[in-house]
Amino acid sequence: MAKLAIVATIKTAAGKRAEYLKHLNAHAQRCRATESGTLVFEILLPQAEADTVMLYEVYASSEAFDAHMTGASIQQMKRDAAGLQVSLSGVRCDLGD
Template sequence: MFSLVVQLEVRPGSREEFLAGMTANAQASVRDEPGCLRFDVCSVEGDENRFVLYELYADADAFAAHKQAPHFHAWREVADRVVASQHNTPGTLVATNSAEVAA
């Protein structure tokens, strides 16, 4: 499985626009893309402008398809306005353990 960790910093005053755009993207990704298995959006404690995303796809091709989806393109328009910096770390899922309850 293809994994992606994204560290983002949004411009001051852009938190709400970021969250609206990113939430719409994440929900549509899981709902509409068979290869998108997980899309978590996490805030960083102590810094309201920093976020970490964890995305999990069936494979690299599923991630490539994600980048072609209409909701991804809509998100990129929002990102151009609100994201100050972004660092992507792609990888491969090696092991997973979970006892989660949906938020």
């Protein structure tokens, strides 16, 4: 099975990035600790976009990503950060050799 990378962009509610990050950091830690298929989960903070967060994630397979997207940690993240996220877009990427 081929690894899968995700590059995601999240827009937070105006002035709420720091609050959102508390929940996102906890989510990232849970994913790295409990999801064996989550290989990389990095949070990026664009310098010129105060209400934007980007993610770089690598999964062992598409199935591992699907498990992540339906797992307990992401469900908790959605509850904890309710009202703080305006939008989410992502791109699925193959890893170059």
